[in-house]
Amino acid sequence: MALSREFGAEQPSSAGALKLRLPFVHYRIEYQDFIQGAILSCVPLGITAAMTGVLGIPIEIAVLMVVINNFLYLLHTSFGDPSVAGWITAGIPLYIAYLTGYAEGPERIQALIALQVLVGVIFLVMGVTGIAKTVIGKFPVSMRAGILLGAGFASLMRIFDPGQPFISQMPVAFLVAAFFSFFVLFSVRALAYRARYGWFAWVAGFGIAPGFVIGYIVGLITGEIPMPQGVFDQFIISLPFGEMFTSFSAFGIGMPSISMWISAFSLAIVAYVLAFGDILVLEAMILDADANRKDEKIVFEVPRNHIITSTRNLVQGFFMPYLPLCGPQWTGGQALVVNRYKHSTPDQEPSYWGGATSLFWGMSLAMVFHPLVQIILPARNIGFGLTLLIQGYLCVYIAFAMCTNNAQRGIAGVMGAVLVTANYVKLWGSPFWTGPTLALIVGAILYFSLEYYSEEERKEDRDPKTTVQKILIGKKQPPKDK
Structure with a gap:
């Protein structure tokens, strides 16, 4: 039985400032989120294709790296950070382009080690010094909304892009899955049904899982999704820890050269700029959840998030360099957890931490069992596409x-449009001058040009004497008596 809390207070924790929270002690396992996580285990496994193709990592080791990475996500929710963590996804094409500039084999792995360790150091410095907290605390609302809009637009554009494997490859299955998922999660009628019918509230508690299952079945019937293969070839996935350490860690193949560290520095800064947007999205979603559930206080601390993200990058960088890097948030997963939490009663989901952590317990454990992975993999694009759709929907409405x-609305709209040009624009041949960087620059120019109004100017306008003087400006004054 999880420890109880006072109304409106934080969920109890241990270990003082570390805020350690353990399953069955500080929160209960939410089986709905656990099942959602198990279904979505197909999403992180999608990176294995790039890992084998770009880095030459055997598939068994690539899968093991994905599993370890997923268990490390639990560091966030286990130590007081409400983030549903993920990759620094937007930069993956940039990382691949950077790595292919090195010879395939140990040299390319060393280049990735340098990149990921530097990203970890940047997160650590920004978190420990408090610079990140200061910057985010002073970040204008209009620019926050612009980043949210950009993230939402980018997600939705991928769904309807004919080059992506969603609408183009499985139109019937995906649209059916999307319809049922959106109805359950966002329909006004569905909210009424939750309160009226216990069975509907129970089904809605599973989030996208019912839509995924229905879409999977439709896809099998229409032939858009192939039948699972090799389900019973083995029970537990291969666990080649020794080979991973000797062939792909800094201690097995050696540290990167000085030139590699220097070459990776600018891209590491780009990766942090991309992650900065995820942090703003995370903060907005936590505030949204906090506003909808008055019974529990959820505290998001930027330094804590940075330090844990840094730890993941440093550990993985040295021991198992990970192509998509370690980011502060997975927006799609965060959206699922926040949406279920804020639409649940305290009886249905007593604490945010149960849902946020159960998602990764389900995802991480599911990937260990080979039959379950093989069953889910054929429909991986349905699961991935649904998270993108939900991410886009929530980001857009929170931004508005x-x-x-x-x-503010105008600045946010322009900035969001600039942000999604990351896939099309790279000025001066530099990965730094892409959509995210340009969005921050354009947003800052618009903010200071159109919206910014200093406190001194506000005080001056509020001063009655100054107001009278302004009214009299331009009026002819009577001559003074000599």
């Missing part, structure tokens, strides 16, 4: 809700 005037 944040803006309070037309200047």
